[in-house]
Amino acid sequence: MRIKRPGVIWAALTGELWRLLLISTSVLMVVLAFAVAIKPLADGKLGLLDSLLFMVLALVPMLQYALPFSACFAATLAHHRMAQDNELVACYAGGVSHRALLAPAALSGLALAAAVGLISDQAIPRLLRRMSELVSDELPRLVASSIERGQALTLPSSDDNPRGRLLYAESMIPRPIDPAHGAFQHFALSNVLAVDRDPQGRTVREMAARFAFVWVSRDSDPELGPGVRLRVQLQDMVGGERDGVRTASDLSEFEYRIPSAFTDDPKYLSLAQMLATYRRPERLNTVDNHRRQLALALAEHRVLDSLRRSVLRDGSLSFRDSIGRSLTLRAAAIAPTRTGEGFEVLPPQPRPSEPAPQLEITLSQDGGRQRRSVAARGWLSTQRTIDGRAVTLTLTLADVAVLGAAATARSPEQTIPGLIVPDDPLPQLLTLNNDQLAALADATATPRAADASLRLAQTIDDARREILSKAHERAAVSLACFLMVLLGAIMGMRLRDALPLTVYLWAFFPALGSVLAISSGQRFTHGNGAVGLPALYGGVLALGALVWHQYARLARH
Structure with missing residues (x-):
């Protein structure tokens, strides 16, 4: 007579499995968390108390790797002990099938797979970001x-x-x-x-x-x-x-x-955030930085046109710096540099009293005072402000002579940063999406804008491939966790006469190979897109085939 629901045996197996699981997981998590925290502590990035907090935060992320292997270890030892003590033989004699004996391991594996999926999707992204901020703060x-x-x-x-x-x-x-x-x-x-x-x-x-x-x-x-x-x-x-x-x-x-x-990378995001980021890649800092670089390149082109018109109209350029002083630069023209970064300011024709063409700079200071200087050459370069929302100019002057009543002070180079651009186009450009910026770059047809647009497109493709690979990696690790528990239980029952360590190694190495295959497949998918998904799930399929093969051998006896 076959017993379909051996409740006492299920309770004993489940209790033994979870007891071993808690012990092995606790030890493994502490060791891994200490290994993660030792480098920031040794580098002086964290104090003693912060290192302890860092280790506590690292405990949960370590579950993604510690829990599957600990569960495999616990299932192996629990079933192997019952097999060695002939308890499983007694169960067989009493009409309990192999499938019934594997039910606690299967249910535990499903619960652990769901836990790993939930932890990797919700808890781990938040804690990893908090760990990173703890170091930088x-x-x-x-x-x-x-x-x-x-x-x-x-x-x-x-x-x-x-x-x-x-x-x-x-x-x-x-x-x-x-x-x-x-x-x-x-x-x-x-x-x-x-x-x-x-x-x-x-x-x-x-x-x-x-x-x-x-x-x-x-x-x-x-x-x-x-x-x-x-x-x-x-x-x-x-x-x-x-x-x-x-x-x-x-x-x-x-x-x-x-x-x-x-x-x-997207490991800081939950699945819902990944899907939202896939639709709007600029949510990632890497993509947003390239989007801002493209906007800056387009703004630089518009600033150059504005400065050219100002020079042709007035014969000079007027700016204000970050502390409110006004600067007037007398020049003849503005031209891009040979490197394509920034502009060269060309001096006007020399006056009869001047030996060579010179740029004239007038800086109005507090109290109505003015400081006049001349320079042989000058360059303007653009950069974003600290908040990234506006363009400022940096004026670099060569062979500078400051004119004064008593004496003339000379300097081979002078830099005046933080010059505010009139009618700054960057704020309006930053409101545009990626496609609109790319269309403007195609219409502008400047080398810097074209290069920035290409980099933005490549970064978006890379970000979407990485999101795809990370989402499927989490699913594959959860499936592998379920199969690892089953494999450990089956190997413990089948190799009853072997040593416990030998039995566990028969389950550990295939499980390790599956995790390594998932990791390699994730990197391949990141680099090549959806064509890498078969490689990512290949390790899971191989582990599933091994579980089925070992169960078939067990069921024959």
Whole structure:
């Protein structure tokens, strides 16, 4: 007589399976969470208490990988123990079938697969983002602690500064955050000294400033991934180089990028957010950055046309800087540079008293005072403001002579940043969608706009392929979790005479191969689109075929 619903046996098997599952999952989660937190802790990005919080946040994301393998391990040991103790033989003799004995494992596998799917879709994206923000939010604390210890801040290296820029400061002053800006941190450094070094570590340039204002904003680069962008503005800057050349500027700005410890991709999104982002890819920072770059290229073209008309009409250009001063630049024409980035300002024909063509610059200061200077050459370059919503110009002058009553001060180069563009076209362009911007780029037919449009299209395609791959990866991992529990239970019942470790390895290696195949298939789908889905699900299908084969062998006996 066959027993179809052996309730006592199901309760015993289920209790043993879940007891082992909780123990193995807890141990594995703690080990994995510590492994994730050790690098930010060792790099000084997190304090002790923040590291503990970081580990707690990392526990749930680790479930996506810890839970399937722990469930496989628990199912293997629970069924293998019953097989070794001849409890399963007694069940067979009492009329309990193989399928009935596998029912607790199958139901547990379904529950765990649903849990993995729910966790990976809802909990993990939120916690991963919180972990990333926890590291980046510690930047002001790291700056303050370095200043208190009298240590220099080492800013990231660049092409012209391979050793990185050293920044010394006397104190750090927190400042309120303007909601209109994209920055999430804002502070000022007082009595700042910046030092640039050559590859051998020798000082090549020093800059002293009364204040350095720092804006910290989140950034995502398509090649470099997510990170934190620092916009540093030096006020009342005086600099000197190793060869004796000295420069001075009321305002001097530069940017640095610090990469994030985590990758900013659709794994931060739930399935509903993925579908919405697939329809509107500009929700991703990578796509939105390229969209803004295309808008900036189109705005630059319109600004060039506006400046050309102004020069032809008035013979001069008029601007205002970020602190309200007016600047008048007497010029003859505006032309694109050979590199295609920015514009060259051509000087007017020389007056009889002038030996060569010169640009004339008049800067109106507070109290109605004016400072006049002349320069041999000049260039205008465009850039976005910190909040990315407006275009500003940076005027670079070569061979500058400041005219005064007593003496004439000369400088080989002077930079005037933050010049406000009249009738800025960028805000209106940013309201357009991707297709409208691409159509304007085709109509404009400038090399920079065409390149920006191509990059935007490529980034959108890449983002949609990545969303497709991530969504199917989550589904495949959930299916694999169900099959791993079944495989562990079947192998535990079939290999009753083998050692427990040997039995588990028979289930572990196929399960590991399935997870690796899913990961490889996800990357292939990301790179090639829907044609990679068979490769992504191939590991799941292979694991399912193995489960069916092992069950058939078990059922024969």
